[in-house]
Amino acid sequence: xxxxxxxxxxxxxxxxxxxxxxxxxxxxxxxxxxxxxxxxxxxxxxxxxxxxxxxxxxxxxxxxxxxxxxxxxxxxxxxxxxxxxxxxxxxxxxxxxxxxxxxx
Numbered sequence: 001x002x003x004x005x006x007x008x009x010x011x012x013x014x015x016x017x018x019x020x021x022x023x024x025x026x027x028x029x030x031x032x033x034x035x036x037x038x039x040x041x042x043x044x045x046x047x048x049x050x051x052x053x054x055x056x057x058x059x060x061x062x063x064x065x066x067x068x069x070x071x072x073x074x075x076x077x078x079x080x081x082x083x084x085x086x087x088x089x090x091x092x093x094x095x096x097x098x099x100x101x102x103x104x
Contacts, residue, residue, distance in 0.1 A: 005037045
């Protein structure tokens with residue numbers, strides 16, 4: 001229940017310029033969690049941040065970004081084919097059908 005409100009609040013908090021710069025600190029994450037999802041266990045969140053519990057998953061994601069040349073979030077990739085517009089549902093459908101061998 002807390003994930004999507006927290007996730008959206010993190011994205012909304014990104015600065016419009018230099019959003020790749022260091023803007024998200026442990027204090028900022030805690031602040032956003034308090035405001036967007038008060039049901040989050042803040043003690044556990046702070047402990048996980050301090051212990052860098054998610055670091056292996058972040059490394060995996062970073063490795064995939066490098067391997068596939070990901071340029072934006074979100075990115076949709078189907079069998080190695082990156083969709084230029086991840087919000088183009090018709091294109092996504094046609095690529096899926098192509099890879100599934102669906103004929104009309």
